[in-house]
Amino acid sequence: MALNLTMKHVQIDNNGRYRYRRRVPESLKKLVGKGEFVKVLGQSENEALSNYGTIHRHCEHLIALSKDGVVDPSPMVQKARLEALLRNWGADPYSSGLNENEMTWRDVHADRVLDKYKQDPDTGRPIGVSKEDDVLVGALLSGVSKEKPEPTITDAFKFYLTEHPMENDFKRKKQEQRFGRAERWLLKTVKEDKPLSKMNRGDARGLRDARLKSGVSVGTVKRGFNDIRAVFNFARSELDVNADNPFVGLKMPTEEEASHESIMPLDPDVILGVYGDLQERKVLLQIWTLLDLTGARLAEIAGLRRNEFILDDNIPHITIQPSAGRTLKTKWSKRKVPLVKEALNVAREIVSKGSQEDYAFGKYGPVKSHDNLGSALMKCIRKHTSNPKHVNHSLRHGMEDRLRNADVFTETSNAILGHALSRGQGASYGAGISLDKKLEALLKANP
Numbered sequence: 001m002a003l004n005l006t007m008k009h010v011q012i013d014n015n016g017r018y019r020y021r022r023r024v025p026e027s028l029k030k031l032v033g034k035g036e037f038v039k040v041l042g043q044s045e046n047e048a049l050s051n052y053g054t055i056h057r058h059c060e061h062l063i064a065l066s067k068d069g070v071v072d073p074s075p076m077v078q079k080a081r082l083e084a085l086l087r088n089w090g091a092d093p094y095s096s097g098l099n100e101n102e103m104t105w106r107d108v109h110a111d112r113v114l115d116k117y118k119q120d121p122d123t124g125r126p127i128g129v130s131k132e133d134d135v136l137v138g139a140l141l142s143g144v145s146k147e148k149p150e151p152t153i154t155d156a157f158k159f160y161l162t163e164h165p166m167e168n169d170f171k172r173k174k175q176e177q178r179f180g181r182a183e184r185w186l187l188k189t190v191k192e193d194k195p196l197s198k199m200n201r202g203d204a205r206g207l208r209d210a211r212l213k214s215g216v217s218v219g220t221v222k223r224g225f226n227d228i229r230a231v232f233n234f235a236r237s238e239l240d241v242n243a244d245n246p247f248v249g250l251k252m253p254t255e256e257e258a259s260h261e262s263i264m265p266l267d268p269d270v271i272l273g274v275y276g277d278l279q280e281r282k283v284l285l286q287i288w289t290l291l292d293l294t295g296a297r298l299a300e301i302a303g304l305r306r307n308e309f310i311l312d313d314n315i316p317h318i319t320i321q322p323s324a325g326r327t328l329k330t331k332w333s334k335r336k337v338p339l340v341k342e343a344l345n346v347a348r349e350i351v352s353k354g355s356q357e358d359y360a361f362g363k364y365g366p367v368k369s370h371d372n373l374g375s376a377l378m379k380c381i382r383k384h385t386s387n388p389k390h391v392n393h394s395l396r397h398g399m400e401d402r403l404r405n406a407d408v409f410t411e412t413s414n415a416i417l418g419h420a421l422s423r424g425q426g427a428s429y430g431a432g433i434s435l436d437k438k439l440e441a442l443l444k445a446n447p
Contacts (some may be wrong), residue, residue, distance in 0.1 A: 007052050009059075010032075010041065012170045017041075018048035020055050023336040025063060031083060033073065053169050065154070065187065072131070074193055075149030082139045110140040148240075150195040156235040157183040163234070170368035179231070182224045185211060190380070196235055197243040203247040218253055219262070225250065264389040265398035273384035274377070282374060283361050286346045291392070293343035293446060294322060295399030297415050298392050300333070301371050302364050307356040309347045310336075315435040316344055320418065333418040339441040340446055402445040412441045 009022040018041040024034060041048035073081065083093040097103030113133050117126035151159070153276045154166075161179060165410045168174040187193060189207045208227075211221045225247055232245045271292060278285035290301045300320045308319045316339045322328055339347050359365025364373045377392050396417065403413040414421055415433035 007048065008056070009037075010048065010052065017043055018045065019060075019257050020052065022059060032176075041362060050169070050440075053173055057173060057180075059353060061176070061207045064180065065186055072193070073113060074152040074155050076151055077157045078135060079149055082135070086144070087134075093139075093144045094155055096141055096154055110137045113137055113140075131431050134430050140359055151235055151239045151364045152193045152195050152196060153183065153186055153190070153199075154193050156196055156231050156239065159239060160231045160234050163238070168367055169381075170366075170370075178331060179227055182227045182231075185224070186228060196232065196239075196241045199243070199246050199248045201250070204250050208252065212253070227253075262389065263393050264387065264393060264399055265401050266390055266394045267385070270381065270384040270390065271395070271398070274380045275381045278385060283364065283378075284373075286350065287364065287373070288377065289342050289346050290318075290396075291395045293340055293442070294318065294337045295396050295403075297333075297396060298374055299367070299370050299378075299420070300328070300418075302361055302370050303367065304356060304360045305356070305365070306358055306360050307349055309339075309351050309360065311347060312353055313435075314349065317435060318347070323419050328418075330418070330420070332414075332420045334420050334437070335415060336435055337416055338442055340436055340439070340442045399445065403441060406441070406444040408441040408444060409437075416441060 007018075009020055011019050011021050013019050020037065020039045020041055022037040022389060024036055037055075039055050041051045043056065054065070084095040091102055091106060092098045097106050106178060113136060114126045117129055119125065120127055124221065155178060161176060165174045186203075188205055189202050189210050190199070205222070208221060208225070211224065212218070229245060229247045230249060232241075236243070236245065237239045275285070278288055287298075287301055290296065291298065294301070296318075303316060303323070303325065304320075308321070310317050310319060316334045318339065319336050320328070321334050328334055363369055374392055381390060381392070381394075400413065403416065411421055412433050414418075416438050
């Protein structure tokens with residue numbers, strides 16, 4: 001049975017099970033509490049592939065934490081481990097023992113733990129007892145305190161991701177990577193796994209300054225702080241942290257450019273150049289055409305299924321809606337967009353082939369493949385422009401400009417692009433913008 005080469009650290013055991021097995025770095029053994037990461041992924045390759053990502057990313061994250069100096073488990077983690085260990089031994093976690101027999105074997109086991117250490121000749125006490133052995137002996141002889149330990153930075157991030165996981169593996173991977181970066185930067189800045197109640201404004205300013213000095217944009221720093229604020233707020237409400245959130249209201253430098261200027265529409269010759277490059281790459285050409293003539297987001301087009309191309313209507317259109325394995329950015333993203341010019345020809349060709357429930361663009365349909373699609377299109381764009389503000393999303397900005405320049409009513413433009421309509425009470429009144437109005441607008445924008 002051959003192993004899938006994309007799954008590192010995976011073995012097939014004697015029972016045919018796929019098992020993740022990896023040596024724990026020496027610096028990390030205190031945090032993990034064992035010498036190997038071992039986890040059964042499943043009986044089949046598909047099952048193993050499904051479970052692999054979460055397990056592998058968790059191990060990678062722990063290793064990254066150890067590189068930033070976090071090598072000891074937090075008091076909350078340590079308490080949970082000791083409770084589980086004592087219960088597994090059939091012992092009461094919160095006392096020295098419920099009867100004489102239990103107290104005796106706990107005392108004997110504590111002696112065994114300490115026997116490996118040399119004794120002070122004067123006092124008879126063991127010398128150089130490790131922190132983890134000292135804690136274990138204390139739990140054996142006196143039990144674990146019932147008092148709830150104060151949550152730390154790592155506790156808060158772990159708890160937040162456990163309670164707020166994204167709905168599919170691809171988005172969950174991105175979420176874990178994003179929050180993992182924020183967590184590691186925070187630990188690196190404060191230099192310890194600090195209790196949340198001890199975090200202060202100085203820590204927040206230190207993180208802000210460190211991130212800005214690293215060369216990332218103000219927008220990137222702000223997004224990281226948004227994640228950290230969410231983690232701390234959730235910990236305050238759910239882990240009973242009695243402290244203010246030091247990341248709220250922190251002053252940030254002004255962006256050098258307005259956010260709408262960070263991405264610019266593509267020049268017409270760039271768009272035509274990409275069309276030319278894609279003539280021999282049919283699927284990418286179809287996607288590029290729809291992006292150009294609908295103004296939809298890349299993920300919205302890539303995730304379309306054939307039954308979401310509605311060609312038997314008076315106005316042929318695509319339906320952008322939530323579906324299995326795909327969510328939309330906002331509630332306004334659910335919409336119908338008319339098909340004009342070459343986009344209609346692309347739609348007819350797509351609908352004529354394959355099952356109606358299939359992804360229209362095959363391997364690019366699943367969310368996990370959207371990064372690969374974006375990279376493929378960006379390579380084509382870069383052949384014609386080196387401007388860092390020219391990206392895939394520039395097509396969407398270009399459509400917005402074309403609609404504006406064609407004097408299209410703002411509400412109609414927003415309905416086509418999936419932006420919010422009227423603010424306030426007006427947003428909930430009426431039936432929305434009709435397909436007739438959207439078609440008229442797109443024809444004006446794409447003469």
